[in-house]
Amino acid sequence: MKYSYYIADVFTQQIFNGAQIAVFPHADGLNAENMALIARELNLSETVFIFHHIDGGNRRRMRIFSPLAEEDFAGHPLIAAGYVLGHCGDVELTAPITPIVFEQNAGVIEANITSENGNPSFVQFSSKVKPLVDRFAPTDEELAQFLGIAQSELDHKKYSPRLVSCGFPYLVVPVWHYESVRKACFNYAAWSQSIAPQTAAQEILLFAPKSPFQDADFNVRLLGPRIGLHDDPPVGSAMPAFCSYLCSFEHTQKGTHVFSVDRGDEYSRRSVISLEMDNKREESLTIRIGGHAVLVAEGTMQIAIQP
Numbered sequence: 001m002k003y004s005y006y007i008a009d010v011f012t013q014q015i016f017n018g019a020q021i022a023v024f025p026h027a028d029g030l031n032a033e034n035m036a037l038i039a040r041e042l043n044l045s046e047t048v049f050i051f052h053h054i055d056g057g058n059r060r061r062m063r064i065f066s067p068l069a070e071e072d073f074a075g076h077p078l079i080a081a082g083y084v085l086g087h088c089g090d091v092e093l094t095a096p097i098t099p100i101v102f103e104q105n106a107g108v109i110e111a112n113i114t115s116e117n118g119n120p121s122f123v124q125f126s127s128k129v130k131p132l133v134d135r136f137a138p139t140d141e142e143l144a145q146f147l148g149i150a151q152s153e154l155d156h157k158k159y160s161p162r163l164v165s166c167g168f169p170y171l172v173v174p175v176w177h178y179e180s181v182r183k184a185c186f187n188y189a190a191w192s193q194s195i196a197p198q199t200a201a202q203e204i205l206l207f208a209p210k211s212p213f214q215d216a217d218f219n220v221r222l223l224g225p226r227i228g229l230h231d232d233p234p235v236g237s238a239m240p241a242f243c244s245y246l247c248s249f250e251h252t253q254k255g256t257h258v259f260s261v262d263r264g265d266e267y268s269r270r271s272v273i274s275l276e277m278d279n280k281r282e283e284s285l286t287i288r289i290g291g292h293a294v295l296v297a298e299g300t301m302q303i304a305i306q307p
Contacts, residue, residue, distance in 0.1 A: 007022050008084055010236075017269050021076050034305070050062055058101065060100070079290070086098070100112070111126075126288045127288075146187045149180050163200075180208060182265060205235070207221070218259065220235050222238060244285055275289060
């Protein structure tokens with residue numbers, strides 16, 4: 001049986017940037033084994049499979065696979081799925097903003113597709129999280145050693161390192177300058193000898209409150225023992241933790257904050273993520289994550305479906 005698929009670059013308006021996501025908009029009939037094999041064959045960061053919901057309307061079941069395993073939640077696939085469904089006409093874009101509901105393994109997620117002349121231009125989804133924030137962190141000496149930077153590059157004036165979890169723990173580390181984020185090089189030996197592994201975080205979200213690009217307010221990067229030395233992986237799934245981190249500081253005023261975060265640089269598939277957060281200083285935090293996408297390729301795959 002033939003299945004159509006599309007490949008979109010997400011969190012960018014230029015092809016060959018952002019994160020590459022494959023979307024199968026009509027995946028009905030595929031089982032978990034089929035989907036795992038397809039994701040392995042395409043070998044992209046994530047492959048998304050969309051199933052029509054029994055209730056009809058703009059509601060879809062979504063399953064996400066990396067080449068290694070199924071994922072319960074991911075942000076990039078939501079942007080890619082909304083864009084592709086609008087692009088191929090599976091969701092009619094007759095209004096400037098079209099609501100759609102996705103069901104991931106982690107739960108139901110509401111999204112909006114913004115369109116111009118019937119073409120998708122921007123996708124945003126909302127999420128409510130109950131973050132856990134721990135101020136316990138390794139010493140500056142340890143942080144500098146396993147990040148490969150000088151202690152003087154760490155920011156302790158406006159921010160400070162903290163452990164933040166919205167289901168997955170990140171050690172969030174602030175530095176003064178964009179250049180420190182880009183040049184950081186994870187040192188596994190120093191990491192293993194520090195107290196960092198005791199924090200339960202296996203990924204470090206390193207950020208600077210500046211970017212040389214005018215469309216971003218922060219530059220962020222993920223590093224850690226499970227990330228390759230030269231990798232700069234997508235950061236969409238870390239954004240709820242990053243928003244929660246910002247709201248954990250008293251100088252972050254109550255109210256709605258709108259800002260953008262970029263990952264990478266002009267040479268490494270730069271992404272731009274639009275964020276909104278409603279800081280009410282309550283137990284839960286509402287976050288809206290949005291971005292652009294562009295279509296790069298489309299094709300069909302012949303899959304043998306077992307009866």
